[in-house]
Amino acid sequence: MSTAENLVSQEYKYGFVTDIESDTIPRGLSEETVRLISEKKNEPEWMLGFRLKAFRHWLTMTEPKHWPNLTYPEINYQDMIYYSAPKQKALKANLDEVDPELLKTFEKLGIPLQEQKQLAGVAVDAVFDSVSVATTYKEKLKKHGVIFCSFSEAIREYPDLVRKYLGTVVPTNDNFFAALNSAVFSDGSFCFIPKGVRCPMELSTYFRINNSESGQFERTLIVAEEGSYVSYLEGCTAPKFDKNQLHAAVVELVALDDAQIKYSTVQNWYAGDEEGRGGIYNFVTKRGKCAGHNSKISWTQVETGSAITWKYPSCILLGDNSIGEFYSVALTNHAQQADTGTKMIHLGKNTRSTIISKGIAAGKSNNSYRGLVKVMPKAENSRNYTQCDSMLIGSNSGANTFPYIEVMNNSSAVEHEASTSKISEEQLFYLQQRGISQEDAVSLIINGFCKDVFLQLPMEFAVEAQRLLGMKLEGSVG
Amino acid sequence: MSLIVKQEGVYQAAFRLLQQRTAGNNAAWFARLRESAMDRFEQLGFPSIKEEEWKYTNVAPISKVNFEPVVGSDKSEATLTADEVTRLGYVEAQASQLVFRNGVLHSDLGSLTGLPTGVVAIDLAKAIADEKYGELIREHLARSADYNANAFTALNTALSSSGAFVLIPKGISLESPLHFHFISDPVEPSAAAFPRVLIIGEENSRATIIESHASISEATYFTNAVVEIVLKDGARLEHYKIQRESADAFHIATTSADLGSNSRYNATTINFGAQLSRHDIAVKMANEGAECWVDGLYVVGGAQHTDTHSVIDHQQPHCTSHQLYKGILDGKSRAVFNGKIFVRHGAQKTDAMQTNKNLLLSNEARVDTKPQLEILADDVKCAHGAAVGQIGEDELFYLETRGIHHNLAKNLLTYGFAEEVIAKIKVDSIKAQLDEAVLNRINARLEA
Numbered sequence: 001m002s003t004a005e006n007l008v009s010q011e012y013k014y015g016f017v018t019d020i021e022s023d024t025i026p027r028g029l030s031e032e033t034v035r036l037i038s039e040k041k042n043e044p045e046w047m048l049g050f051r052l053k054a055f056r057h058w059l060t061m062t063e064p065k066h067w068p069n070l071t072y073p074e075i076n077y078q079d080m081i082y083y084s085a086p087k088q089k090a091l092k093a094n095l096d097e098v099d100p101e102l103l104k105t106f107e108k109l110g111i112p113l114q115e116q117k118q119l120a121g122v123a124v125d126a127v128f129d130s131v132s133v134a135t136t137y138k139e140k141l142k143k144h145g146v147i148f149c150s151f152s153e154a155i156r157e158y159p160d161l162v163r164k165y166l167g168t169v170v171p172t173n174d175n176f177f178a179a180l181n182s183a184v185f186s187d188g189s190f191c192f193i194p195k196g197v198r199c200p201m202e203l204s205t206y207f208r209i210n211n212s213e214s215g216q217f218e219r220t221l222i223v224a225e226e227g228s229y230v231s232y233l234e235g236c237t238a239p240k241f242d243k244n245q246l247h248a249a250v251v252e253l254v255a256l257d258d259a260q261i262k263y264s265t266v267q268n269w270y271a272g273d274e275e276g277r278g279g280i281y282n283f284v285t286k287r288g289k290c291a292g293h294n295s296k297i298s299w300t301q302v303e304t305g306s307a308i309t310w311k312y313p314s315c316i317l318l319g320d321n322s323i324g325e326f327y328s329v330a331l332t333n334h335a336q337q338a339d340t341g342t343k344m345i346h347l348g349k350n351t352r353s354t355i356i357s358k359g360i361a362a363g364k365s366n367n368s369y370r371g372l373v374k375v376m377p378k379a380e381n382s383r384n385y386t387q388c389d390s391m392l393i394g395s396n397s398g399a400n401t402f403p404y405i406e407v408m409n410n411s412s413a414v415e416h417e418a419s420t421s422k423i424s425e426e427q428l429f430y431l432q433q434r435g436i437s438q439e440d441a442v443s444l445i446i447n448g449f450c451k452d453v454f455l456q457l458p459m460e461f462a463v464e465a466q467r468l469l470g471m472k473l474e475g476s477v478g
Numbered sequence: 479m480s481l482i483v484k485q486e487g488v489y490q491a492a493f494r495l496l497q498q499r500t501a502g503n504n505a506a507w508f509a510r511l512r513e514s515a516m517d518r519f520e521q522l523g524f525p526s527i528k529e530e531e532w533k534y535t536n537v538a539p540i541s542k543v544n545f546e547p548v549v550g551s552d553k554s555e556a557t558l559t560a561d562e563v564t565r566l567g568y569v570e571a572q573a574s575q576l577v578f579r580n581g582v583l584h585s586d587l588g589s590l591t592g593l594p595t596g597v598v599a600i601d602l603a604k605a606i607a608d609e610k611y612g613e614l615i616r617e618h619l620a621r622s623a624d625y626n627a628n629a630f631t632a633l634n635t636a637l638s639s640s641g642a643f644v645l646i647p648k649g650i651s652l653e654s655p656l657h658f659h660f661i662s663d664p665v666e667p668s669a670a671a672f673p674r675v676l677i678i679g680e681e682n683s684r685a686t687i688i689e690s691h692a693s694i695s696e697a698t699y700f701t702n703a704v705v706e707i708v709l710k711d712g713a714r715l716e717h718y719k720i721q722r723e724s725a726d727a728f729h730i731a732t733t734s735a736d737l738g739s740n741s742r743y744n745a746t747t748i749n750f751g752a753q754l755s756r757h758d759i760a761v762k763m764a765n766e767g768a769e770c771w772v773d774g775l776y777v778v779g780g781a782q783h784t785d786t787h788s789v790i791d792h793q794q795p796h797c798t799s800h801q802l803y804k805g806i807l808d809g810k811s812r813a814v815f816n817g818k819i820f821v822r823h824g825a826q827k828t829d830a831m832q833t834n835k836n837l838l839l840s841n842e843a844r845v846d847t848k849p850q851l852e853i854l855a856d857d858v859k860c861a862h863g864a865a866v867g868q869i870g871e872d873e874l875f876y877l878e879t880r881g882i883h884h885n886l887a888k889n890l891l892t893y894g895f896a897e898e899v900i901a902k903i904k905v906d907s908i909k910a911q912l913d914e915a916v917l918n919r920i921n922a923r924l925e926a
Contacts, residue, residue: 067530377841393858395826401851405864412840413867420853420860 012270015240018210019277022129024084027213029077031055034183041152041186044159052244054172054182061176068339069368070308074280075246078402081214081266082184084129103134121402123148125205129214131186133343137201146230147192148203151219154190160194164412165223169252169289169316177248177283177310179202179219185250188218193259197355202458204233209269209280211237215246222252226292231262233461236305238270242278242380244307249284257292257319262300264457266465269305274363279307286313299327300456302465303340304472312370314343317379321420324353327453329465331472332365332397339389341371344411346379356452359386360469361397368400375412382412387443390420391449442469492547493636500603500639504733508606512521515625515635516685522629534814534846535756535785540728543815545700548580549639558663558694563587566692571657571765573663578660578870580660581671582640582703592654598645599656602674605643615643615844619676622734622762623875630730631758634672634704641674646713654720655686655905662693662701662727670700671823679713679741686716686905691731691751693724699780707735707743713764714742718908722915723751725780737768737797746903749776749784751917760789763825775899775912777919779808779840790832792825801832804899806892807843808919819847819860821853828855832862837869837895891921 025036034055037050062073086101106126123137125148132150141148147158154162172182189205195249209216223232238245247269253261263286274278282305288297299313309332315324326342346355353373361367369388390399401418423445431441447466454462493516497509525532558579573592576599577584583601590599593775598611605611606619625632642658660673669829677687691701702724709715714734723729729752748754761770775815776784790799805813815834836845849862869891877887895918903909 066685184905301555383736390851390853392853392858395824396851397856398854400853400863401849403848403850403864405847405866406844407836407838407846407866408844410843412843414865415850416862416864417848418849418851420851422856422858464876 003386008465012240014237014268015270017239018101020101020210021087022211023087023212024081024211026408027079027081029082029184031081033082037184037186040083043155045198046163047155048441050167050172051183053180057173058176058179058183061179063176068310068370069366070085070337071395072312072337074307075281080246081211082217083186084211084214084435086128101238106206106209115395123201123203125150127187127189127205127207127218129209129211129216132189141200144197144198144200145194146199147190148354149190151175151185151190151221153190154207155404158190158192162190162221163221165221165252169254169287170250170285172451175285178250178285181219181250181285182250185217188220188249191230193224194229195225196227197232198228202231202233204235207234207236209238209245209247210259212241212243212245215248217478218249220249220251222261222263224261226256227258229260231458232264233458234263234265235268237268238280240270240278244279246280246281249287250375251284251387253288253297255288255290257293258294259292260476261288261297262298263288263313264461265301266311266461266468267301267303268468271305271334271336272307274334277468279336280305281308282306282311284311286311287316288314289316290319290323290324292322293317293319294321296323296325298327298456299328300327300453302457303328303330303338303452304468307336309340311340312342314345316345316347317353320345320348321350322348322350326355326357327456328357329360329450329453329469330367331360331469332362332367334363334365335364338366339368339370341369343372344374344384346375346382346384349378349380351382351385352381355384355386355388358450359388359390359399360446360449361390361399362393364396366398366400370402372404372406375408375414376405377408380409380411384414386416388418389449390418391446392420392422443445446470482748485709488544489547489633489637491550496549496637498609505612506621510584511620511692512636512638515620518625519629519632521556522632525629529546529820531787534812535754535783537754540700540730541796541890542646543668543698543700545668547637547670547672548582549637554908555653557665558587558661560587560919563659563661566690567659568655568657568905570689570905570907571655571688572653573836574652575657575659576642578640578658578673580669580737581660581703583642588659593656594652596647596650597652602608602641602643602676603639603867609833611643611645614645614678615676618678618708621706622708622736622760623704628732628758629706630702631732634674634702634732637672638674639672639706642676642882644675644677645681646685648680652686655688657688657690660689660691660701662695662699662723664695664699666886667701668698670702673701673703675705677708677715679707679709679715681710682712684714686718688718688720688905690720690722690910691729692722693727696726698726699724701730703731704913705731705733706916707736708732709737709741709743710736712740713738715744716904717743717745718903718905719745719753720752720908721747723755725751725753729755731756732758734762735770736762736764737770739765740767741765743771744771745773746899747774748912749773749774749778753781754783756787757787758787759793762791762793762828762926764793766794766796767903769798769802772799772898774803775896775914776805777896778806778811778812778813779919780811781809782811784812785814787848789818789820790830791819791926792819793828795824795826795828797825797829800830802899803834804896805836805845806839806896807836807845808839808852810842812844812846816848816850817844817862818850818852819858819862821855822860823854825855828858828860830860834864836866837892838861839868839892849926892920893917
């Protein structure tokens with residue numbers, strides 16, 4: 001049999017639950033919930049105002065159900081817990097005070113929080129359910145003037161900075177899920193790179209959902225001042241539950257003149273079982289603003305998890321000569337559904353954008369690329385190149401491409417290419433007759449298919465991503 | 479709001495008039511079909527830009543004008559002369575043309591002497607009333623052009639009183655092209671025409687058809703045309719649609735084709751005229767081995783707006799589709815291209831290819847393009863590409879180093895861009911006409 005699609009997929013190995021006492025608020029969402037979350041976090045008045053404004057707007061909005069190529073049952077926003085934090089000592093000055101159970105959890109996930117055990121050169125902010133439990137290398141970063149801390153801490157310690165940039169890229173009324181996040185977000189990461197500083201190490205946030213009833217709503221804000229550079233990584237996992245959980249995050253990036261932000265994600269939320277029971281609903285709004293001249297924002301994502309992925313990391317190219325990039329590998333298997341892509345909004349002169357998207361659909365999953373390239377009249381001499389390739393594995397999967405291209409001046413050039421293919425029998429045969437096992441051959445071909453994207457990932461992540469892809473697909477081709 | 483109500487009133491009045499006038503002469507099923515299409519139109523209303531399919535094209539200008547629907551017979555004084563018919567016609571089709579004035583067939587102005595015996599080309603209303611064709615038409619009319627989804631198709635179906643029914647019998651080949659010659663001659667200002675054509679190509683038949691839309695006046699009028707094509711196994715049809723409406727006209731057209739096994743449908747759509755034009759072309763590959771080429775060229779300037787929506791639906795295995803749409807935009811014109819390729823579950827070995835390229839000659843022109851792929855089968859070859867750009871500096875420079883004047887070089891390159899579509903046309907007089915039209919447009923620009 002040449003194309004069997006029936007080997008068994010490897011178990012999701014991050015599906016364990018940590019038994020830890022949590023401080024959880026009652027389920028349901030109302031203005032009271034929003035106030036309660038703000039109160040729990042001892043937030044200043046302006047922050048509560050921000051949340052309430054978002055919440056009141058959210059009430060007037062409807063869930064975007066008709067345009068994405070996704071089907072899922074009604075989400076009951078009242079049957080969810082909006083805040084859940086592991087109980088621990090009030091403040092942790094150093095890691096010794098972090099609950100050992102939590103440390104063990106992250107260790108099990110391959111994210112040691114003890115600095116001496118760490119991969120050199122990566123600072124980690126670990127977020128467990130609704131709160132950040134630890135941030136490593138804070139002191140070292142501080143010496144360079146880099147601020148890297150949890151969002152709650154940022155609101156306490158650097159209110160002026162947070163206030164100046166929060167909501168400037170993704171306004172509270174931007175979309176249904178962003179509004180919800182703005183109202184109830186619990187924690188996340190904040191990072192600020194001052195003028196002219198090249199961040200000495202990779203910054204990363206690791207998100208972990210533990211509570212079966214809670215949603216996760218985190219917020220990330222990265223500001224790169226003039227001439228600075230930062231590379232930021234994000235990873236996430238969740239235990240296996242039969243129930244679907246909602247993850248609605250907002251990420252905002254701001255790059256000023258000559259600044260560069262590189263944002264990489266390896267998303268491996270629990271994807272549900274083969275029949276599509278359980279899994280995370282991943283509705284994420286990510287957007288970067290190249291506010292200054294010659295600034296650059298680069299998104300790289302490897303999307304392998306989640307029952308549903310709804311995510312369009314975008315760039316607003318406002319400054320002249322700014323650059324936006326989007327590199328994506330989206331892999332869906334079993335009953336997963338992904339509707340992901342990007343938006344490149346060209347506003348400044350000589351702005352450039354590149355989109356490379358690779359979609360792989362196996363099992364009975366559905367994988368859609370949805371993108372917008374918009375060149376406004378004043379964005380003279382702008383360029384865009386888009387390439388989206390899909391690979392189908394098995395005859396029950398689906399791959400779709402929905403690119404929107406809007407060009408409003410005649411000095412810009414936009415190119416879009418898309419193709420759909422399968423792993424060819426010839427390629428497989430060729431590799432096998434060279435003594436490479438079928439599984440390895442498939443993995444080689446897939447990794448080759450995704451190479452353009454993997455090359456953009458920081459080294460450790462690239463290795464992780466390749467391994468993850470191989471693991472996810474194990475058994476879907478044969 | 480009141481305008482829209484008034485507007486719908488115009489079409490409803492025309493519909494009632496038509497139903498009264500045709501009561502008794504038409505088959506009951508046809509009256510019912512029209513009735514339900516009218517109901518559907520009333521439910522849908524004119525589309526708004528909030529609808530995804532109409533996101534980039536605002537048809538409010540159509541709903542705001544008080545058009546005078548031309549239904550049943552065109553009673554106004556005929557000013558259309560045979561000379562004008564010839565002037566706007568194509569020499570290859572002199573003896574095989576159906577001439578429509580404001581959407582109504584005038585057999586006296588055309589000629590069908592060039593058609594082989596057995597080929598049927600008659601008025602649609604007459605054909606429905608004829609028991610020889612009644613059942614056949616019932617089986618196919620309004621089947622592939624679905625009026626439930628599109629308000630304009632619904633309106634055409636409700637008000638279709640004249641048009642043509644063409645039947646090309648088994649194994650027959652048409653030597654010369656059959657020309658559907660639509661001429662607007664709006665004696666009354668703001669005429670609205672609703673021509674309807676049904677073409678059935680039986681097994682292994684071959685034909686070339688030309689569908690042209692032109693005008694002998696510069697008035698504002700509205701054409702809402704629907705052409706349905708059914709190709710049986712092994713049939714071949716070449717379809718040229720040439721839209722050269724007047725500069726103030728509104729042109730909305732639907733073309734839909736159902737392809738039989740191993741049949742082949744080639745469509746080339748040329749859009750030059752109208753202030754607002756929209757063409758929905760749908761090809762259903764419902765049988766194995768079907769093949770289609772769906773090409774197009776739009777050349778617009780001034781404040782023109784042109785919109786093409788195509789759907790290539792691969793339902794069965796081993797079908798091939800190719801699409802090449804090119805656009806040249808000048809002035810403040812806008813072009814919209816939305817190309818969907820569906821590959822249904824089980825449609826293995828599909829080969830689908832789609833390209834849309836746009837050339838922007840002016841800084842105020844705008845292009846919105848959306849090539850779409852929805853693929854549910856794994857063993858397929860599908861690709862699409864879209865590009866928006868301008869004349870390449872390197873190419874210009876190359877020509878200039880050869881001593882060719884800058885403007886002339888630009889024209890040559892623009893012409894070359896359009897030529898890719900034009901060169902494939904197999905009817906010489908269409909080709910000559912298009913070459914001239916493209917060059918004229920470019921030269922006019924050069925002089926300006």
